[in-house]
Amino acid sequence: MLRIPCPYCGERDRTEFTYGGDARVQRPADTDHIRDKAWDDYLYFRDNPAGEHREYWQHSLGCRQWFTLVRNTVTNEVLKEAAANPGSGP
Amino acid sequence: MKNYSIWSLFRNAFSGHCNWPQALPDVAPQDQYDAVIVGGGGHGLAAAYYLAKNHGVTNIAVLEKSWLGGGNVARNTTIVRSNYFHEARGRLTEQALKLWENLSRELNFNVMFSPRGIINLAHSTAQLDDYARLGNAMTVRGVNAELLTVGQIKQLVPCLDTRPEARFPITGGLMQRRAGTARHDAVAWGYGRAAALRGVDIVQNCEVTGIVRQGGKVIGIDTTRGRIRTPKVGICVAGASSRVSEMAEIRLPLENHLLQACVTEPVKPILNTIVTHGLFNFYISQTDKGELVMGGDIDGYNRYSTFGELPPLEAAIRACLSLFPSFSRLRLMRTWGGVVDMSMDGSPILSKTSLDGFYINAGWCYGGFKATPAVGQVLAQMMATDETPELAAPFVLDRFHSGHIIAEEGKGPKPWLYH
Numbered sequence A: 001m002l003r004i005p006c007p008y009c010g011e012r013d014r015t016e017f018t019y020g021g022d023a024r025v026q027r028p029a030d031t032d033h034i035r036d037k038a039w040d041d042y043l044y045f046r047d048n049p050a051g052e053h054r055e056y057w058q059h060s061l062g063c064r065q066w067f068t069l070v071r072n073t074v075t076n077e078v079l080k081e082a083a084a085n086p087g088s089g090p
Numbered sequence B: 001m002k003n004y005s006i007w008s009l010f011r012n013a014f015s016g017h018c019n020w021p022q023a024l025p026d027v028a029p030q031d032q033y034d035a036v037i038v039g040g041g042g043h044g045l046a047a048a049y050y051l052a053k054n055h056g057v058t059n060i061a062v063l064e065k066s067w068l069g070g071g072n073v074a075r076n077t078t079i080v081r082s083n084y085f086h087e088a089r090g091r092l093t094e095q096a097l098k099l100w101e102n103l104s105r106e107l108n109f110n111v112m113f114s115p116r117g118i119i120n121l122a123h124s125t126a127q128l129d130d131y132a133r134l135g136n137a138m139t140v141r142g143v144n145a146e147l148l149t150v151g152q153i154k155q156l157v158p159c160l161d162t163r164p165e166a167r168f169p170i171t172g173g174l175m176q177r178r179a180g181t182a183r184h185d186a187v188a189w190g191y192g193r194a195a196a197l198r199g200v201d202i203v204q205n206c207e208v209t210g211i212v213r214q215g216g217k218v219i220g221i222d223t224t225r226g227r228i229r230t231p232k233v234g235i236c237v238a239g240a241s242s243r244v245s246e247m248a249e250i251r252l253p254l255e256n257h258l259l260q261a262c263v264t265e266p267v268k269p270i271l272n273t274i275v276t277h278g279l280f281n282f283y284i285s286q287t288d289k290g291e292l293v294m295g296g297d298i299d300g301y302n303r304y305s306t307f308g309e310l311p312p313l314e315a316a317i318r319a320c321l322s323l324f325p326s327f328s329r330l331r332l333m334r335t336w337g338g339v340v341d342m343s344m345d346g347s348p349i350l351s352k353t354s355l356d357g358f359y360i361n362a363g364w365c366y367g368g369f370k371a372t373p374a375v376g377q378v379l380a381q382m383m384a385t386d387e388t389p390e391l392a393a394p395f396v397l398d399r400f401h402s403g404h405i406i407a408e409e410g411k412g413p414k415p416w417l418y419h
């Protein structure tokens, strides 16, 4: 089973976590002035890579913190230690 | 290549079935075609067949990077149905269902379409109300649906735990009798042969590696077997959709996920219809060989591999045993997975693009098998006429910009939650 290193609790089974999707898509900052296209891209369009993927996970059956993880979508290898980023999430 | 018939069966029986000719000729790609379909799964082969049959376009090729039927077309759990709430999805799958009903004859290949019906179980009165609404939506479109009582369900599926003290008591269900199953690899071979008989080149072991463009138009493709000139390219590559579109600099609202399925050892006939759980995503049917084939949810996070994890399978089996306690002694024979292209609204993309001559059929999540014949027809029409056929109009790529998304399940842009 995929093991996920929670930056707060350490490595646990993936069944303790909730997935939050692609973490590279950036919510447009200036929401009063952005164009529709920027919203659409943020909401719907994805790189969908075969390989390195930065993504959100929540340790929902543990400390309940959100964090980001870089994982290889082909091999499931965790490529970088999970990064704590308090207050963020999908 | 010859048509199969009762006489060919007869003749070959005398020689112990040792002298059947090769089902499909092995052809090398030519350097020019009027149109090329990328991907030799069910959708691509069907599109080629209808391009030749309905539009007389026969100087075409289907290019498949590995072997025919190695993709999701022969990895799915073979369920064919048209019980959708949303009109656009209901119409497309109903068109497909009508074609399924006569497909073996049409293709001169036994695809073993078996309209054994599908029962969606309800586990609360609220859910039954919801099914009534779905059934009504279908009926309004002229597609028959029946609400079933627990007593009726018990009669149809005696091995189901219909007791009030069951783990998830059943309160009723919705049945589409015309739904069913089909032998999935036969669908690939049937369409492939029928297309080849009309002059289509079906080229295996030929991977498309680039889309050649000039002035906003497609002029050819690069493959592992050389460059091919063509003004029209239709992609039917399921899990490779994002990669192949990227070759044309088109980004798609898709994410790849992994879906698994499994079969038990074969047993005598015990289940003559398809049953789905009302609380979990779980579906089961019995193959003609006797195996119980079942599946559940996707693994739940972006994945580009066909090797799944145990937890989703365990969840599916738990759901199975809550409905059919008597199956607990059966042994699992095989499990497998497929990479499914999940779209951001859970509905497919069947569309022309900003690049002239580049047509996309993708995002079928894990429900594209049922639609195969209709997708073939519609994509063929789109490629032949360069216009958007009526059935495809709701599924254009532009819907993600115009806001007309088709969300049957309405979970927002979170493909890992869709079915």
Ligand SMILES: Cc1cc2nc3c(=O)[nH]c(=O)nc-3n(C[C@H](O)[C@H](O)[C@H](O)COP(=O)(O)OP(=O)(O)OC[C@H]3O[C@@H](n4cnc5c(N)ncnc54)[C@H](O)[C@@H]3O)c2cc1C
Residues within 6 Å of the ligand: B038, B039, B040, B041, B042, B043, B044, B063, B064, B065, B066, B067, B069, B070, B071, B072, B073, B074, B075, B076, B077, B078, B079, B080, B206, B207, B208, B209, B236, B237, B238, B239, B240, B244, B259, B260, B261, B295, B336, B337, B338, B339, B340, B364, B365, B366, B367, B368, B369, B370, B371
């Ligand atoms: C486990 C599982 C269960 C499912 N159950 C059901 C079900 O019960 N009912 C239902 O309706 N649907 C089901 N589906 C979904 C269904 O199988 C797919 O939606 C459908 O098969 C996709 O269309 P296809 O047949 O054309 O795809 P595929 O058979 O995957 O065809 C795509 C082809 O493109 C080829 N290809 C990829 N890249 C390239 C390239 N660069 N060059 C050339 N060729 C390329 C691949 O090798 C592949 O053969 C299920 C899927 C899975 C994985």
Ligand SMILES: [Zn+2]
Residues within 6 Å of the ligand: A006, A007, A008, A009, A010, A059, A062, A063, A064, A065
């Ligand atoms: Zn934690």
